Amino acid sequence: MKTENAWKKYSEKTEVFDFCEKYKSFMSTCKTERECVTEMVQQAEAAGYRNLNEVIENGESLKPGDKVYANNMGKCLAMYIIGEEPMEKGMRILGAHIDSPRLDLKQNPLYEDQEQALLDTHYYGGVKKYQWVTLPMALHGAVAKKNGEVVNVVIGEDGDDPVVGISDLLIHLSAKQLQKTAAEVIEGENLNVLVGSMPLDGKEEEPVRAQILSILKEKYDMEEEDFLSAEFEVVPAGPARDYGLDRSMIMAYGHDDRVCSYPSFMATLAQDKVKYTSVCLLVDKEEIGSVGATGMQSRFFENTTAEVMYAAGQYSELLLRRALKNSMMLSSDVSAAFDPNYPEVMEKKNSAYLGHGITFNKYTGSRGKGGSNDANPEYIAKLRKIMDDNQVSFQTAELGKVDQGGGGTIAYILANYNMEVIDCGVAVLNMHAPWEIASKVDIYEAYRGYCAFLAAETK
Secondary structure: OOOOOHHHHOOOOHHHHHHHHHHHHHHHHOOOHHHHHHHHHHHHHHOOOEEHHHHHHOOOOOOOOOEEEEEEOOOEEEEEEOOOOOHHHOOEEEEEEOOOOEEEEEEEEEEEEOOEEEEEEEEEOOOOHHHHOOOOEEEEEEEEOOOOOEEEEEEOOOOOOOOEEOOOOOHHHOOOHHHOOOOOOOOHHHOOEEEEOOOOOOOOOOHHHHHHHHHHHHHHOOOHHHHHHEEEEEEEOOOOEEEOOOOOEEEEOOHHHHHHHHHHHHHHHOOOOOOOOEEEEEEEOHHHOOOOOOEOOOOHHHHHHHHHHHHOOOOOHHHHHHHHHOOEEEEOOOEEEOOOOOHHHOOHHHOEOOOOOEEEEOOOEEOOOEOOOOOOHHHHHHHHHHHHHOOOOEEEOOOOOOOOOEEOOOHHHHHOOOOEEEEEEOEEEOOOOOOEEEEHHHHHHHHHHHHHHHHOOOO
16 A cells, blocks of 8 residues: 655645745744744644643633643643533544654763863763764753742853764774774763863862853853753754755754644644644653653643533543543654665565655554554544545654664553544654654644644544
8 A cells, every 4th residue: 555645636735835944944943842832832832822821820721722731840741622411421632742863961060171061961861972073063051940930051052052962982083982882882971061171260179160161150140059950961063954956855963753742733733613622732751751740641631621621511520531531642752754875674565654644553563563552443543534635645663674773752651541543753863863854745734733633523
């Protein structure tokens, strides 16, 4: 069962390119989960969404058509459009994650060694460590001070900004290094970011380190101790760019999973009135197991849904359980695109291809489907009809050959509520590398597919 290239149905490609220009702008600006939530809250409020906390504090009621959002610690966002049907009949949920693999600064990161100032890091998520050296990198962070002030820091994105990076051993002296396996050629403790080499005038002890501290003090009023209550992420510097001579693809940091979270968000903004309550759920910490207060395994979504139902006059513990059980969800996460350079790890009949539309993964997991959600065929049949009725290009795929590896998403966590869930997202090349590749038409088809899912009136 071959799928058609989705580009073929667009004689006029303006709508695809226009949507992806906005996506590129978003990806160039929002490189951390905090930055994503800040930007999305601004856009949501401009589109008429209200902060759920205000509704609760004012004792207001929600009615069909009302739009609210909940911001969880600045790293996780849930948006609701109240539907015409009672919430106990189920919701339509688009769930994605907004965290991406990166390097995090340790809490006590700054040190000087042989008149070079460096920052110590701890990588976040599954990365090939050798891919993260010799690249221009930027620092994105939030510094929480003892007085309650939070200072946002971005260094390396403006054209006039300096960049930082991690050095690698020169080829002339790397004979032993090249004997190591790819997993060992760059070790985690050696992912130290070079940030300076000029001594501070008049400073005798660790003058280069002192110079960096003086810069941070001058620009951000930041003391060294403020690193203790700061979160800094080291990410590739520079904007998302068109990829390919035909400009058919986008190269960006963080396609996994913002290439799904952005279309999910935009599809939710595009809805006005819906039959079933629509939810866009954008979470943190997926890359390290969906743990913590802002990960999918927290009670944030369940608690927030209870608050929404209460404000809509529909809450009881039983009705909440029914609402969760009767819901349908698309776990909007990326899939591995077929790479002609590495065909040996893919099974061609069950692979996702760039340009062939949105991708459904009935299951993920590793080897014997371990750790996977495995979607029901009845649910897949409903989704096939929704996509076909709306002329959305879609394909199905697995994450590589059976014994090659595997991966996971947030799908199984939502499935624990006994709701219908399937993974549904965009195929990506270079997944988890500093720069990932996605097809513009796949991104647009994801948006169209998510819109169709939210608007569908079928039960």
